Amino acid sequence: MELLQDSDCCGNGCTNCILDNKPRPSNRVLLAGKRNVILSYTKFRLLRRESLESGSDEQVLLLHFVHVAEEEEQNPDKEDFVLDIPPGHHVMLRVGSLLRPYSPYWSDFLAKEFRILVKLQPDGPMSRHLADVRPGDLLEFRGPIGNYVHDPQKEKCIYIIAQGVAIAPTLPLVRQVLENEEDMSRVWHLVCARNLQHVYFREELLEFAHFWNYKSCLYLPHHQCDTAACQEEGHCDQECPNFQRSLRYKETAKVSRLDASSLASHINSSVPGERILIVAGDSGFQKTMAQLATESLAVDPANVYLL
Numbered sequence: 001m002e003l004l005q006d007s008d009c010c011g012n013g014c015t016n017c018i019l020d021n022k023p024r025p026s027n028r029v030l031l032a033g034k035r036n037v038i039l040s041y042t043k044f045r046l047l048r049r050e051s052l053e054s055g056s057d058e059q060v061l062l063l064h065f066v067h068v069a070e071e072e073e074q075n076p077d078k079e080d081f082v083l084d085i086p087p088g089h090h091v092m093l094r095v096g097s098l099l100r101p102y103s104p105y106w107s108d109f110l111a112k113e114f115r116i117l118v119k120l121q122p123d124g125p126m127s128r129h130l131a132d133v134r135p136g137d138l139l140e141f142r143g144p145i146g147n148y149v150h151d152p153q154k155e156k157c158i159y160i161i162a163q164g165v166a167i168a169p170t171l172p173l174v175r176q177v178l179e180n181e182e183d184m185s186r187v188w189h190l191v192c193a194r195n196l197q198h199v200y201f202r203e204e205l206l207e208f209a210h211f212w213n214y215k216s217c218l219y220l221p222h223h224q225c226d227t228a229a230c231q232e233e234g235h236c237d238q239e240c241p242n243f244q245r246s247l248r249y250k251e252t253a254k255v256s257r258l259d260a261s262s263l264a265s266h267i268n269s270s271v272p273g274e275r276i277l278i279v280a281g282d283s284g285f286q287k288t289m290a291q292l293a294t295e296s297l298a299v300d301p302a303n304v305y306l307l
């Protein structure tokens with residue numbers, strides 16, 4: 001494996017810097033007896049590029065990649081590789097000397113494929129590059145980077161707070177709990193978005209809602225229907241019939257920000273298990289939510305994870 005150098009850091013001040021998180025083989029990789037293909041920069045081919053509509057000028061791309069085995073005929077060991085990106089971990093994309101981290105929301109261990117959701121930033125150098133990528137293009141990624149580990153043997157109350165597109169990396173965290181019938185942990189998924197049109201993966205959230213140990217609440221402070229009253233107010237009222245009609249079965253949403261008192265309403269003191277908090281969003285959001293939630297949900301700061 002290549003040694004990490006200062007130049008491997010993207011300089012974005014990530015909470016989990018690649019330099020502080022030297023990748024160690026996960027239990028899954030050790031059990032499979034294979035090597036993780038992404039431990040050093042390696043090429044992935046773009047299989048699918050989809051532009052998601054959110055009804056605004058925000059540009060969001062869904063990108064699906066597959067690993068490209070180098071000179072397959074000279075590499076008879078290609079079956080010895082897997083792609084292991086554990087939930088809550090990110091990967092680094094390198095284009096020339098430009099490095100940016102991205103958090104996969106789905107990956108396939110054996111097929112060596114992963115997907116990311118990218119919000120293009122106006123005038124961002126990597127955003128400019130990604131706006132132009134097309135299926136068939138090759139890009140280099142390295143990882144996995146992160147320090148979150150979930151122990152399914154221990155019953156926990158897991159609070160996951162997500163902002164906008166950063167809901168993407170929280171999906172594998174939810175799936176790993178719900179897909180394990182022996183995992184008695186409960187998940188509270190608190191999703192912050194401008195309005196319903198900006199809630200990504202809504203269908204998947206509705207599927208999660210069928211599980212006994214999953215609850216979600218959407219916080220949509222700018223949700224607005226076409227009626228004169230809501231247009232004048234700048235957002236719908238919580239009781240607005242149009243807003244209520246736009247919600248689906250088992251979907252809970254508030255036309256407000258997630259603040260200290262709304263966080264406290266999820267405390268559920270009678271539910272047993274250690275409290276864990278995971279926050280996914282930009283650094284300002286992470287800082288604010290981590291501070292509010294440690295107070296309102298009585299989470300030990302040692303159990304706070306910022307993705």
Ligand SMILES: Cc1cc2nc3c(=O)[nH]c(=O)nc-3n(C[C@H](O)[C@H](O)[C@H](O)COP(=O)(O)OP(=O)(O)OC[C@H]3O[C@@H](n4cnc5c(N)ncnc54)[C@H](O)[C@@H]3O)c2cc1C
Pocket residue numbers: 012013014015090100101102103104116117118119120121122123124125126127128165168281282307
């Ligand atoms: C651990 C980690 C994981 C990430 N995962 C994803 C991901 O899965 N999908 C994704 O789209 N992005 C993700 N990002 C952000 C991503 O790495 C890039 O910063 C982003 O794609 C913009 O890159 P750029 O070079 O185009 O612009 P930059 O030069 O990085 O930024 C351009 C401008 O946009 C601002 N900006 C950058 N990112 C954000 C943001 N998230 N929210 C608000 N303003 C921002 C910058 O402050 C700057 O003013 C992640 C960041 C970190 C630290």
